[in-house]
Amino acid sequence: MIKVTNLTKKYGDRFAINNISFEVNDGEVVGFLGPNGAGKTTTMNIITGYISSTSGTAEIDGFDILENPTEAKKQIGYLPEFPPLYLEMTVNEYLGFIYDLKKCELKKKDHIDEICRVVKITDAQKRIIKNLSKGYRQRVGIAGALVGNPKVVIFDEPTNGLDPRQIIDIRNLIKKLGEDHTVILSTHILSEVKTICDRILIINEGKIVADTKTENLEAEIKGNRRLEIKVDGPESQVLSTLKKIPGVSFVTVENSYGNGISSFLVESQNDADVRKPVFYAMAKGGWPIISMDYLSGNIEDIFISVVDEDDEKKAAEAETKEKPVKPDRK
Amino acid sequence: MWAVYKREMRSYFTSLVGYVYYAIFFLVSAFLFMQNTVQAGENANVSNYFTIIMYLFIITIPLITMKLVSEELKLKTDQLLITSAPSIIGVILGKFLAAFTLFGSSFIVSSLIYYIPLTMYGTPNAAKYFASVLAILLCGMAFISIGIFISSLTENQFIAALGTIVVIVILLLIGNVSQYINSEFIRTILSNISFSSRYSNFAGGILDYGSLFYFLTISALFLFLSTKAFERRRWM
Numbered sequence: 001m002i003k004v005t006n007l008t009k010k011y012g013d014r015f016a017i018n019n020i021s022f023e024v025n026d027g028e029v030v031g032f033l034g035p036n037g038a039g040k041t042t043t044m045n046i047i048t049g050y051i052s053s054t055s056g057t058a059e060i061d062g063f064d065i066l067e068n069p070t071e072a073k074k075q076i077g078y079l080p081e082f083p084p085l086y087l088e089m090t091v092n093e094y095l096g097f098i099y100d101l102k103k104c105e106l107k108k109k110d111h112i113d114e115i116c117r118v119v120k121i122t123d124a125q126k127r128i129i130k131n132l133s134k135g136y137r138q139r140v141g142i143a144g145a146l147v148g149n150p151k152v153v154i155f156d157e158p159t160n161g162l163d164p165r166q167i168i169d170i171r172n173l174i175k176k177l178g179e180d181h182t183v184i185l186s187t188h189i190l191s192e193v194k195t196i197c198d199r200i201l202i203i204n205e206g207k208i209v210a211d212t213k214t215e216n217l218e219a220e221i222k223g224n225r226r227l228e229i230k231v232d233g234p235e236s237q238v239l240s241t242l243k244k245i246p247g248v249s250f251v252t253v254e255n256s257y258g259n260g261i262s263s264f265l266v267e268s269q270n271d272a273d274v275r276k277p278v279f280y281a282m283a284k285g286g287w288p289i290i291s292m293d294y295l296s297g298n299i300e301d302i303f304i305s306v307v308d309e310d311d312e313k314k315a316a317e318a319e320t321k322e323k324p325v326k327p328d329r330k
Numbered sequence: 331m332w333a334v335y336k337r338e339m340r341s342y343f344t345s346l347v348g349y350v351y352y353a354i355f356f357l358v359s360a361f362l363f364m365q366n367t368v369q370a371g372e373n374a375n376v377s378n379y380f381t382i383i384m385y386l387f388i389i390t391i392p393l394i395t396m397k398l399v400s401e402e403l404k405l406k407t408d409q410l411l412i413t414s415a416p417s418i419i420g421v422i423l424g425k426f427l428a429a430f431t432l433f434g435s436s437f438i439v440s441s442l443i444y445y446i447p448l449t450m451y452g453t454p455n456a457a458k459y460f461a462s463v464l465a466i467l468l469c470g471m472a473f474i475s476i477g478i479f480i481s482s483l484t485e486n487q488f489i490a491a492l493g494t495i496v497v498i499v500i501l502l503l504i505g506n507v508s509q510y511i512n513s514e515f516i517r518t519i520l521s522n523i524s525f526s527s528r529y530s531n532f533a534g535g536i537l538d539y540g541s542l543f544y545f546l547t548i549s550a551l552f553l554f555l556s557t558k559a560f561e562r563r564r565w566m
Contacts, residue, residue: 070416086337086408089343099412100333144410243499 001026001049001075003151007056007315009042009206016042018206019056024149028134029178031193031214032186036202040186041081043203047184048078060152072183077285081157083141087130091121094129106149112312119143119173119296134144135166142173152182159192171195213247227266227279228254233287235262241281247272334411334424335431342432351393355436360411363444366530370452376454377533379444380462384526387473393479394432396491399560404485412561422478422557431472434467458535465532467547469525473498475552484558495565501525502530 002024009016017039025032034040045051047058049065049072060067063072079238086094095112104111116122119139124132129140138158145153155174159167175196177183185192193200193214200217202210231238235253242251242264250267257263268274275292342348351431366379402408411421441463448454476497481490505524508517521527527547531538 050349050413071418073413076413078409078413080406080409082406084405084407086341086405086407088341090335093340097333097337098410098414100336101411103416 001028002048002184003057003059004043005057005059007043007046007058008054009046009051010054014165015206017203019264020203020208021056022201022208022211024182024184026154027182029175029183029185029197030105031200032203033188033190033193033200034186035188039206040203041156042206044078044080044186046155046186048076048154049073050078050080052148065107066207074148075151077145077153078148079138079141079153079155079158081147083137083144085129085137085140085144088128090126090128091116091132091143091298092125092197094140095143095147097143101149104148111147111149114289115143115146117145118176121171128256132133132224134168135162135169138162138166140172142170142177146177150181152184154184156186157188158185159189184278225268225272227268227274227278227292228263228264229266229282229289229292230290231282231289232261233282233285234260236280236309237285238262239286240287242266242278245274245277245281247274247277265296269308331420331424331427332417334421335427338425338428339431342394342428345433347393347397348432348441351390351432352436354393355386355390356440359383359436360444362386363440367444368447376448376459377462377530380466381526381529383466384469384502384529386497386503387470391470391473391477391498392491392494393400394429394495395474395481395557396433396487397479397481398429399482399556400484400487400490400561403482404487408560418557418561419553421559422482422553426478426553429478430471433470433474437470438463439465455535457535461532461535461537462529464528464537465541468542468549472525472545472552473501473546473550475556476501477557479552479559482556510538 004023005021007020008018016025020039020043023170032040046053047060049069051224052066060072060075063075065072086097088167089097092112096108096294097113099108099112100190102125102149113122113125116125119142121136121139126134129137132140133195142153142155143159145155158174159170164169178196178198183196185193185196191234194217197214199213200210201208235256241246247268248266249269250265252265254263254265266274266278275294279289292303332559342351362382366382367376373427399408402411410455412418415421430504441459445459448459477490477494480493480497481487481494484490501523502525504520505527508520508524511520522544528538529539531541
């Protein structure tokens with residue numbers, strides 16, 4: 001559905017994105033993850049035809065966005081980071097404007113009503129956008145992206161600035177849209193991609209440094225896994241027991257609650273799942289486990305892991321280049 | 331193009347700009363018309379009115395063009411237009427037509443109304459009168475194109491308005507300034523660029539194809555430049 005080949009965008013001497021290639025298959029929901037300035041928005045802006053690339057191509061359903069922009073744009077609905085809303089319009093007028101702009105051929109009223117039903121803004125259709133809450137405005141932006149039934153919808157930081165309730169609503173909505181659309185979602189928030197996306201692309205300094213299925217993400221992160229457990233038992237004995245469990249590399253007391261309950265942070269090697277051994281060890285000691293949670297890798301962990309690996313590679317390459325090759329003198 | 335046209339027309343009358351424009355135009359033009367024709371008595375000359383009315387455009391044209399593109403850039407709605415509209419030329423043409431509709435409707439309606447007292451109190455030369463109307467329409471069309479171009483260069487509406495005012499003043503006064511220049515060559519160039527000099531060719535009731543072509547070329551050129559300026563981020 002989307003094919004990006006050797007895409008590069010340079011601003012002066014600086015690479016916003018540097019020779020990136022990836023494909024997004026029909027029906028896939030892909031999360032685009034990266035720190036600020038990594039090149040996420042630039043990539044999305046190129047795919048949607050808002051800016052051009054310095055080199056490389058972006059194809060949507062076989063149509064090159066630069067060579068055949070009219071056809072390519074028909075396949076895309078785009079919600080930029082700041083929803084492009086005309087605040088003085090009502091929701092119906094705004095969606096009607098986009099409908100006319102895109103020269104849609106569906107039945108106008110039915111189509112707009114259907115979109116409003118899907119994004120749950122039917123009650124706001126006649127209201128002026130200026131008077132809507134941020135969450136509603138975001139929904140109107142999503143509705144705008146859905147006008148014309150595009151095959152691909154692209155969301156740039158869609159939950160940015162929303163309150164927790166609105167974030168959950170928008171995530172559920174995007175998840176639902178993913179059932180019959182190809183979706184690209186850019187975000188900083190790992191839990192967001194984990195909840196919504198099938199696949200994750202991590203971009204750093206204009207390069208794709210990881211491309212993996214969501215379920216494999218944590219397994220691919222280098223470093224230790226962290227388990228937080230609360231145990232009702234003598235702190236020092238529990239601590240020494242935990243340290244003896246095979247696969248455990250580090251244990252520390254996180255907190256003592258004073259009523260015999262303590263919480264411990266248990267780190268294990270990446271491929272070792274120590275939950276069962278921990279359970280049996282605590283059961284053997286007669287110390288009830290109050291709670292046990294794997295601490296998910298957060299965005300920083302992933303970046304540090306993936307980016308460190310990337311930097312190591314770059315450093316190794318640089319070192320190789322710096323070493324002059326002495327010609328053989330016979 | 332028509333989607334953008336409809337939106338801009340609607341926007342003129344939801345933001346009061348349309349009403350303010352009509353109010354200023356009809357009030358000032360009616361006053362100028364009365365002063366230069368009915369009240370001028372034997373000295374009445376309708377071309378005086380048309381010459382002076384062009385100076386009203388220094389205020390009215392920037393009023394209707396200043397926000398056309400700059401507001402899109404400021405509100406980031408240019409992203410919607412560039413990523414959704416089949417052609418950027420259509421977007422710019424839609425905006426141009428909306429501004430020209432506002433300008434043209436006010437000018438044509440006022441010109442038709444003002445023709446009535448002329449026929450009541452005298453015997454106006456219809457050819458001269460309507461050639462002047464056509465010239466002013468073309469002149470306004472070119473000013474609107476320039477205004478849209480300047481609006482597409484900045485996110486700030488007031489800078490867009492100020493820039494347009496400066497350019498319109500220069501294009502109107504450059505003919506008068508040329509009188510004080512010794513070089514015949516430069517004087518001819520400035521006179522040919524001047525919009526008021528170009529209008530005077532029509533004032534005699536003659537359809538001056540050179541000036542017609544000049545106004546149309548200026549309009550087309552600045553609309554083309556507006557298109558390029560609007561999507562310049564694509565190429566930066």
